[in-house]
Structures are given as C-alpha cells and as structure tokens.
Amino acid sequence: MSSFLISSVSPEGSDPVDLLIADGTIVAAGAPGSVAAPAGATVVDATGLIALPGLVDMHTHLRQPGHEDAETVETGTRAAAKGGYTAVCAMANSNPVADTAGVVEQVWQLGRDAGWADVHPVGAVTVGLEGKQLSEIRAMAESRARVRMFSDDGKCVHDPVLMRRALEYVKSFDGLVAQHAQEPRLTEGAQMNEGVVSAELGLTGWPAVAEEAIIARDVLLTRHVNSRLHICHLSTKGSVEIVRWAKERGINVTAEVTPHHLLLTEELVRTFDPVYKVNPPLRTNEDVMALRAAVVDGTVDVIGTDHAPHTLEDKESEWSCAAMGMTGLETALSVVQKTLVDTGMIDWATVAKIASRRPSEILGLPDQGGALEAGAAANITLWDPAGETPVNPQTHVSKGRNSPYRGMPLPGRVSATFYRGHPVVLDGQLTTPLPA
Amino acid sequence: MKHLLATADLSYADALSILDTADQMASVSSRSVKKLPALRGRTVVNLFFEDSTRTRISFETAAKRLSADVINFSAKGSSVSKGESLKDTAQTLMAMSADAVVIRHGASGAPQQLASSGWIDAAVVNAGDGKHEHPTQALLDAMTLRRVRARREDRPSTGMDLAGMHVVIVGDVLHSRVARSNVWLLHTLGARVTFVAPPTLLPVGMDQWPCEVSYDLDEVLAQRPDAVMMLRLQSERMNAAFFPSEQEYTRAWGLTPERVAALDATDAPTVIMHPGPMNRGLEISSEAADSPRSTVLAQVANGVSVRMAVLFLLLSGDESSPSLTDN
Numbered sequence: 183m184s185s186f187l188i189s190s191v192s193p194e195g196s197d198p199v200d201l202l203i204a205d206g207t208i209v210a211a212g213a214p215g216s217v218a219a220p221a222g223a224t225v226v227d228a229t230g231l232i233a234l235p236g237l238v239d240m241h242t243h244l245r246q247p248g249h250e251d252a253e254t255v256e257t258g259t260r261a262a263a264k265g266g267y268t269a270v271c272a273m274a275n276s277n278p279v280a281d282t283a284g285v286v287e288q289v290w291q292l293g294r295d296a297g298w299a300d301v302h303p304v305g306a307v308t309v310g311l312e313g314k315q316l317s318e319i320r321a322m323a324e325s326r327a328r329v330r331m332f333s334d335d336g337k338c339v340h341d342p343v344l345m346r347r348a349l350e351y352v353k354s355f356d357g358l359v360a361q362h363a364q365e366p367r368l369t370e371g372a373q374m375n376e377g378v379v380s381a382e383l384g385l386t387g388w389p390a391v392a393e394e395a396i397i398a399r400d401v402l403l404t405r406h407v408n409s410r411l412h413i414c415h416l417s418t419k420g421s422v423e424i425v426r427w428a429k430e431r432g433i434n435v436t437a438e439v440t441p442h443h444l445l446l447t448e449e450l451v452r453t454f455d456p457v458y459k460v461n462p463p464l465r466t467n468e469d470v471m472a473l474r475a476a477v478v479d480g481t482v483d484v485i486g487t488d489h490a491p492h493t494l495e496d497k498e499s500e501w502s503c504a505a506m507g508m509t510g511l512e513t514a515l516s517v518v519q520k521t522l523v524d525t526g527m528i529d530w531a532t533v534a535k536i537a538s539r540r541p542s543e544i545l546g547l548p549d550q551g552g553a554l555e556a557g558a559a560a561n562i563t564l565w566d567p568a569g570e571t572p573v574n575p576q577t578h579v580s581k582g583r584n585s586p587y588r589g590m591p592l593p594g595r596v597s598a599t600f601y602r603g604h605p606v607v608l609d610g611q612l613t614t615p616l617p618a
Numbered sequence: 619m620k621h622l623l624a625t626a627d628l629s630y631a632d633a634l635s636i637l638d639t640a641d642q643m644a645s646v647s648s649r650s651v652k653k654l655p656a657l658r659g660r661t662v663v664n665l666f667f668e669d670s671t672r673t674r675i676s677f678e679t680a681a682k683r684l685s686a687d688v689i690n691f692s693a694k695g696s697s698v699s700k701g702e703s704l705k706d707t708a709q710t711l712m713a714m715s716a717d718a719v720v721i722r723h724g725a726s727g728a729p730q731q732l733a734s735s736g737w738i739d740a741a742v743v744n745a746g747d748g749k750h751e752h753p754t755q756a757l758l759d760a761m762t763l764r765r766v767r768a769r770r771e772d773r774p775s776t777g778m779d780l781a782g783m784h785v786v787i788v789g790d791v792l793h794s795r796v797a798r799s800n801v802w803l804l805h806t807l808g809a810r811v812t813f814v815a816p817p818t819l820l821p822v823g824m825d826q827w828p829c830e831v832s833y834d835l836d837e838v839l840a841q842r843p844d845a846v847m848m849l850r851l852q853s854e855r856m857n858a859a860f861f862p863s864e865q866e867y868t869r870a871w872g873l874t875p876e877r878v879a880a881l882d883a884t885d886a887p888t889v890i891m892h893p894g895p896m897n898r899g900l901e902i903s904s905e906a907a908d909s910p911r912s913t914v915l916a917q918v919a920n921g922v923s924v925r926m927a928v929l930f931l932l933l934s935g936d937e938s939s940p941s942l943t944d945n
Contacts, residue, residue, distance in 0.1 A: 373726075381823035382626065384726045384749030384798055389822070453734075454727030500704055500725035502748065 185209075186605065187219040191228035191564060193554040195530030201233065203560040206603035211555050226608070228564055231597050234534045235551050236268025236299075236561030237515065238541035240331070240360070240438060241414060241486030243507070244270070244301070246292060247285070248277025253491040253581045255289060258511070259298035261489070261580035263606040265511040266563035266596040269300035269542075269550045274311065275336040281306035281317035283325035290327035297615030298606050302545065305329040307348045307359060311337050316347060323355045330546055333360035335414055336461075338396060340366050345400060349409035358410040358436075358544065361400050363421070364462065368392035373502055375448045375463045383451065385501065388463045390418040397421050401428035401435050412544060413437045415488050417462040419472035426481045436544050438486040439473050441517035442508055446470075446586055456497050456504030457586050460490070478527050483540045487514045491582025509582040513573060515565060516592035523567070524593060549602070560603040567594045579612060621733045621742040622928050624751040625803035630779070633760070633806055638776050639927035640761050640920070646683060647922060657686035660933055663716040664690045665707065666745070667723040672894060673745050673754075676918070677720045680925035686933075689716070704728060708737040716740045717933055726750035741932040749793050754928060755893055756799035758921040760807055762913050763845055765920070766889055781808030786838050788814045788871055789849030789901050790860075792821050796893045797849060801829050814838050816871060818860040835871055839881060839888070845913075847891040848873050848902045868900055875905040889913050 185204035192198050193211075200217040202210040210217045219225060239262065245253035253261075255272070262270045272289050274280035280289060286303040293301025305322035309315045311334045322329040332352060339345045339361060348359050369392045374380050376387020397413055401424065404411040413425060416437045425437045442460065447467050450458040458464060476482040490507025497504050518537065522528045528536075542551025552558035573587040599607035604616045619632055646654055662681040664674050674690065681688045693707055704723075711719055718741040721729045726748030733742040746752040763783060768775035785804055791797040791813050804811050811829040813820065820831060832838050839846065851867065861867045868874065873890065881888050890902075890911045898904050907914060 377823040378826055379823070381821035381827070382798070384747075384751070384795060386749075387822060454730050495703065498703070498705055500723065500731065501727045502725040 185220055185223040186600070187217065187223050187225045188228045188233065188562070188564065189225055190214045191231050191233040193233045194534045195232055198229070201554065201562070203600060203603050206560055208554065208556055208558045208560050226598060228597070230566065230568065232530050232565045232567060233554050234266070234530070234563045234565055235538040235554060236563050236599065236601065237266045237537045238545070238547065238550050239267050239270040239487050239489070239511065240412070240484055240541045240545065241335070241440070241488045242270040242272055242511065243275065243488070243490045244272040244289070245491060246276060247288065251493050252496070255292035255301060256296045257579065257581045258489070258491070259293060259296050259301060260612055261511040261578065263298040263599050263601065264579050264596060264612060265513070266515050266565065266599050267299055267511060268561040268563070268599065268601045269302060269547060271302045271304050271331060271545070273335045274304050274306040274333060279306050279310050280304065281309050283318065283321040286322050286327040286329050287325050297618065299601055300547070300550065302547070303327045303329055304335070304360065305332045307332045307334045307339050308344065313337060313339060313341055313344065316344065316351065319348070319351055319357070320354070323357060330355070330357045331360050331412065332357060333362065333414065335360065335362045338362050338364040338366060340396070342399060342403065346403050346407060349404055349411065350407045353409050356546070358412050360412040360414050361396065362414050363393045363396035363400070365392040365395050368395070373459070374451045375465045377448065377466060379448045379451055385451070390420050390465070393418055393462060394420040394424055397424050401425070401433050404435055405431070405433045409434065411435045415440050415443065415462055415486065416473065416476070416482060417443045417465050417469060419469050422472050422476040422481055426476070429481060436483040436540070437481065438484045439477065439482045440486060440488045441510055441514045442586055444470060444473055444521040445517050450586070454501050456499065456501050457508070457584050457588070459501060459504050459506050460508050461506040474521060474525070474527060477522060477536060483536065483544065485514060485518055485537045487511050489580070491580050492584050494583060497584050507584065509575070509578065509580050509585045511580060512578050513585060513587050513592060515596065516594050517587070519567060519594045520592055560600050562600040563596060564598040565594060566597045569593065569595070571595065619931060622753050622932065623730050623733060623742065623744045625753045625756050625799045625806070626751070628753065628803065628806065630806050633757070633803060634777065634779065636757055636924065636927050636931060637761050637764060639931060640757070640923040641775055643923040643926040643930070644920070646926070647919065652683055653685060654683065655685045656930055657681065657684040657933055660686045660717040661715060662686045662688050662718045662720060662929060663711050664688065665693060665711065665719050665721045666691070667693050667721070667728070668746070670722050670746065673722060676921045677745060677925050679922050681929055683922070684926055684930060686929065689714070704732065705735070705737050708732055708735070712738045712740065718743060718929060720745045722746045724748055743928060743932065746795055748795065749798070750795055751799045752795040753799050753803070754921065754925055755796050756803040757928070758917055758924040759800055759847065759891060760803055761920040761924055762891065762917050763809070765916070766844070766913065770887070779807045780804060783809040783845070784812070784841065784843040785809050786812045786814060786843045786846045787849065788835060788846060788873070790819045790851055790855060791815050791849070792819045793852060793855065794849050800847070801827050805829070812838055812843070814871065816861050816867070835877070839877060839886070842884065842886040843888050845889045845891055846873065850893065850895065851897055851901045864900060872900060873902045873906040875903050878903070878906045878909055878911070881911070891917060894918070
C-alpha cells in the first residue's frame with residue numbers, strides 16, 4: 183500500500199509536524215523535516231492546514247434501502263468524505279426499516295463496498311419505528327454490523343415503558359439508546375418552533391417543552407435503570423439545562439447538536455421556503471446561543487449533522503406538505519468553524535473532540551477519533567480554515583440539494599480526507615474509494 | 619404594490635388607497651348597470667385549494683364588475699393528497715396567461731410561495747392561507763368600520779383612518795387568519811384592538827402583537843367599544859379539548875341575547891361584526907346577528923368593493939392602463 187508524507191500540518195491547531203502514513207496507519211510523527219519519507223511516498227504539502235482526526239457523524243440519513251432517489255450509501259458516503267468524515271452512523275428510518283440483522287448487515291456491506299467511509303448502521307429501537315414492540319436488538323448487535331446505537335430517530339420512543347425496557351436491554355452489550363426527543367401529542371401537526379414567529383405566521387407550533395419533557399423523563403429513566411442515553415439533536419435552551427442537570431448528577435447521558443441549530447433561527451421560516459423546514463425545528467437566537475455555550479462547557483458532547491437529503495419534489499411544495507430535513511455533511515465543519523471557532527468560543531482541539539473523538543468513544547469505534555501520532559489508524563482530515571466560499575448546493579456530491587446555506591458564505595474547506603490511510607479526498611476533490 | 623399577500627406588510631398609504639378606491643367601487647355597485655370596463659381583456663383566476671363559496675363568489679363578482687374574464691380553478695386536495703403540485707398548477711395558469719391569481723389555500727404561506735417562487739409572474743392575491751392571513755377580509759372589515767365612523771361623524775369616509783376606534787375581536791384567535799389580518803391592519807389604521815378568548819384559543823407568542831388581551835368579554839364590552847367582531851368557531855375545535863363544552867363557550871365568550879341587551883341598556887355605540895358564515899347559537903346569537911347593530915350584510919357588500927379595488931390597483935399601471943371612468 184502506498185505511503186504519504188503530510189508535511190507541515192498543524193495537528194488540531196498546534197505547532198506544525200510531519201505525519202507519515204503507511205498501510206493505513208500513522209507510522210511516524212515529528213517536527214517538520216525530521217520525518218524521512220520512504221522512496222515512493224507521496225508528499226502532501228499541508229502548510230497552513232489543520233489536521234483533525236477523521237470526523238465521525240453519529241447522525242446521518244443515507245436513505246438506502248428504500249429512498250435511493252434521495253440518497254444512497256454510495257452518494258451519502260461520498261458526501262461524508264467530501265465533508266471530512268471517515269465514519270458515519272446511518273439512521274434506521276429506511277424502507278424497510280433497519281430493525282433486523284438483515285437490513286443492518288445490508289447497509290454495513292454497502293458501506294464496505296462503497297469504500298468512502300465507515301458506515302455504522304443504527305438499529306431501530308422498535309419494529310418499524312412504530313413504538314410498539316422492541317426490535318431484535320440483540321440480533322443486530324451480534325450481526326456483522328455490530329450495532330451499538332439504537333434509535334427510532336425521526337420518531338420518539340414515547341412510551342415510557344418501552345423506553346425503559348430498551349435502556350435496560352442494551353446494557354447487556356454496552357449499547358446505548360439515542361432518543362429523538364419529541365412528545366408526540368404536544369407536536370401533532372407541528373410545523374415550526376412555537377413562539378413569536380409561529381403566532382404570526384399561523385403555523386402550528388412545535389413547543390420546546392415537547393423536547394424538554396422527554397429529555398427530563400429519559401435522563402431520570404436512565405438513572406433509574408443505570409443505563410446509557412444519547413440525546414439526538416438538542417435544540418432548546420431548556421434541553422441544555424436538563425442535560426446539564428443530569429450530568430452534574432452523574433447520569434450517563436450524552437448529547438448532540440446539529441450545525442444548523444448552532445447557526446440558523448426560526449426567523450428564516452418567514453420566507454416560507456421549505457428548505458428551512460427541519461425536525462426539531464429551527465429555534466430562537468436565545469436557543470442558538472445556549473447551544474453554543476453548551477458545546478463550550480461540555481454539556482453537549484458531539485456535533486451530529488442530521489444530514490437529511492430529500493428529492494426536489496419533496497421540498498418544492500407548500501410548507502406544510504414539505505419534507506423535514508436539511509443536508510449537512512458537506513457544510514458541517516464550515517458551520518462549526520463559523521459558529522464556534524471564529525467566534526473564539528472553542529479551539530481546534532475541541533473541534534477534534536466534539537466532531538471525532540467523543541463520538542468515537544460513545545460508539546466504541548477503535549479505529550476512529552485517535553490521536554494524531556504514530557500507531558494510530560490513519561483517519562485524518564486536512565482542513566484549510568482560510569477563505570470563505572458561498573455555498574452552492576448544485577456542486578454537492580450528496581444527491582440532496584436541500585442545503586439551508588445556499589448562497590451563504592461559509593469559511594474553510596476540506597483539503598484532504600485520509601480514510602484508513604487512503605486519500606479519498608485530495609486537493610478538495612474526491613479521488614478514489616479505499617481499495618478493497 | 620405587485621401582490622396582496624398579507625396586511626402585516628401593508629403600508630398606511632396603500633391601505634388608505636385601497637379603502638378610498640373601494641368607496642368609489644361601492645358607488646358602481648349601487649348603480650343599475652353594475653359594471654366598469656376597467657379590466658376588460660384581463661384574466662383573473664380564482665385558484666381555490668379549499669372550499670369557500672362566499673369568498674370565491676365575492677372575488678368573482680368583483681372581477682366581473684370590472685369586466686375581467688374569470689376562471690374558477692378548484693384544486694381541492696393539491697399536493698397534500700398526491701394531486702398536482704402547487705408548482706405545476708401555477709405554471710399551468712401561467713401558460714394560460716393569467717393576469718391575476720386569487721389563491722385560497724389551506725397551507726399558511728402558499729400565496730407567498732406562489733408570488734416569490736418565480737413560477738408565475740401574475741399578481742397574487744391572498745384569499746386566505748391556512749391560519750396565516752386573509753387580507754381582503756381585514757380590508758372589508760376596515761371599510762365597514764370606516765363607514766360606521768363616517769356616518770357617526772357625518773363626514774365623508776375618503777382619506778379617513780380608524781384612529782381612536784376600539785375594536786374587540788372575540789373567539790378562536792389561535793386558528794384564525796381573519797384575526798391575524800385584522801390585528802395588523804387595524805393597528806396600521808390607528809385603531810385599538812382587544813382580543814377576547816379563552817386562553818386555549820390564543821397563540822403562544824402573541825405577546826408582541828399590537829393589541830390587548832382579555833379573557834372577560836363582559837368587562838371588555840362594558841368599555842363601550844366601537845365594534846365587536848365575533849370569529850367563527852370551527853366545528854373541528856369542539857372535540858379537541860380547547861374548551862369543555864359548547865355551552866360553556868357560549869356562556870363565557872358568545873354574543874348572547876343578554877350581552878346584546880346590556881349593550882342596548884347602556885346605549886353603547888358598538889356595532890356587531892362577523893366574517894361569516896355564522897354559527898348561530900354558538901359564538902353569536904340570532905338576537906345579535908339580526909340586531910340593528912349588525913354589520914354582517916354590509917361586510918358582504920363591502921367585500922365586493924374591496925376586492926374590486928384590490929384587483930383594480932394590482933392590475934392597473936401596466937401596459938393597458940385600466941381606467942376607472944366609463945368609456
């Protein structure tokens with residue numbers, strides 16, 4: 183296998199080093215000029231670039247099987263690579279739902295065959311995401327996909343008994359339940375955040391309390407049965423307060439925030455452009471600021487994209503009929519830089535933590551989120567933080583064109599993505615997948 | 619003004635211009651030959667994704683009195699039920715060279731999407747979108763209030779606004795596009811607005827609206843408002859736990875015979891308004907609906923005048939420059 187010398191790169195924002203990659207592993211790291219490149223090694227001049235452990239997304243919708251018109255494992259993992267991700271978790275709301283060992287193995291195998299990034303299927307908590315009966319969770323855990331995270335994402339496991347059982351059941355293999363916190367009765371027909379803007383626009387509100395009430399219940403359940411809970415896409419200030427309360431008491435809960443909830447607010451709904459329709463909905467500026475602060479103080483553990491590609495026709499309609507969701511893989515790190523780094527709130531080491539290291543720890547991925555030093559698996563993202571480019575969704579490699587950042591200048595770009603030692607992205611362009 | 623989508627963004631000058639034009643239109647409707655040639659050769663499409671016979675025939679009458687060609691396009695169902703998408707419908711109308719599209723839609727924002735999508739370059743008139751706005755309803759209410767004031771003060775209504783008038787709006791504000799259009803327009807025209815409703819039928823987040831809120835109808839009526847507008851209570855709210863029973867709703871928030879009698883006893887100036895169709899015996903009693911205070915039928919007539927004014931103003935000023943004079 184070929185080897186690469188990444189020269190003068192700044193690992194997580196610290197002093198430049200040279201990194202030598204061979205056979206999928208970082209084999210040497212040292213001061214610039216101190217690492218000798220073997221004959222035939224490709225030298226990648228990374229002056230001015232920041233090296234991060236390959237990003238890990240705990241929340242991706244790859245849409246396959248069943249919605250291949252919106253995205254496939256192939257196109258979704260290309261988008262992941264382009265965005266600097268070397269591992270993604272494929273949510274279970276495919277068709278058929280990923281609620282059996284057969285489906286999760288299929289998705290896992292499609293990921294292996296594609297070769298752009300690791301694909302970790304998420305198993306459904308309940309059969310068909312219907313919230314009635316537990317799926318064969320253990321069969322999925324023992325399958326080749328080795329599922330550890332279970333979620334009915336898109337729907338809430340709202341039955342408290344079922345949620346309790348799921349939390350208990352996953353303990354047998356150190357799994358976790360990722361909750362999409364949305365009290366269903368409080369959000370019937372909900373179209374946007376409930377508040378000043380929904381009152382004016384006459385759109386049915388999605389109240390913050392519908393998220394917070396479920397999170398409060400679930401952290402208490404988690405404490406009661408001593409299990410492990412992950413909260414998907416935290417979106418409100420109140421949710422932050424509850425998770426903070428739970429962590430202070432030692433409850434084993436982790437929390438995720440999406441890039442769009444760190445940047446965009448409900449004011450955008452005034453356009454009635456369904457590209458801004460997402461679940462949970464865009465909230466207020468106060469919520470955005472609370473979420474950013476929660477990343478800083480560690481209440482929020484990870485950035486998850488909730489990359490949700492949709493076909494044009496599913497988005498080009500009346501607001502109330504349009505599908506919910508936004509693409510995110512190819513813009514996530516830019517939004518993180520804009521909202522958290524360029525604002526001086528966090529440094530690049532913290533970016534490495536929230537976008538790679540913590541997700542890897544939560545999921546138990548041995549080859550991801552490692553230190554950028556000799557001996558670690560060579561999953562590395564080279565990020566160029568300089569410059570700003572207006573987002574053009576037409577150039578995205580995801581099938582989805584539903585980026586809420588269309589036309590918005592965002593900072594930085596992925597220069598290269600090394601996936602298991604192979605440059606799947608080089609000079610900002612996709613190259614070739616990892617050879618089989 | 620290219621479109622009429624909402625009263626929230628309607629300026630004071632535009633609102634007065636529509637109302638003054640509507641007064642002129644009203645005189646046409648009182649003649650034996652109720653027709654002007656102003657929009658001859660222009661095509662107005664009534665695009666109704668939701669049934670509303672009253673609003674549709676009002677717009678149809680308005681367009682016909684201005685000699686426009688009228689096409690009624692009933693697209694009930696729309697993309698909600700896997701029918702034609704709004705985009706395809708709009709482009710179909712464009713291919714038929716519609717000059718104005720009057721759209722009624724169950725989804726909030728559909729008229730704005732139609733106007734801003736680039737799918738169509740006709741003038742768009744919002745004839746009611748979801749729970750969002752129903753601007754011509756608010757304009758006809760304002761016209762009615764202005765005429766009440768003109769009669770009371772014995773001066774012409776032209777150029778008049780509603781400064782100092784107190785208007786009470788009672789009922790299901792949460793689900794009402796009529797309430798949302800009225801609050802902005804009445805405020806723009808200088809009126810004081812009080813909403814009265816059970817707390818369950820008031821939207822969370824309305825605290826910044828330019829209005830007062832009360833839960834006590836009797837207390838507010840005792841302030842001798844200039845008008846009390848009863849909102850229609852939709853039947854589907856009955857079983858959704860917004861209030862315990864129809865009887866309790868009527869007792870607390872209905873315009874009952876007793877409340878009308880109380881207005882009469884104090885000789886209050888209050889007129890009784892309702893956008894129709896009325897639920898007699900629920901939000902409004904027959905005694906109230908048929909009282910001399912009622913402006914319900916004047917509202918219907920003013921609806922035609924206001925819609926004539928809106929179509930006239932939106933479609934005038936371009937190449938064929940319609941004129942208000944007979945020729």
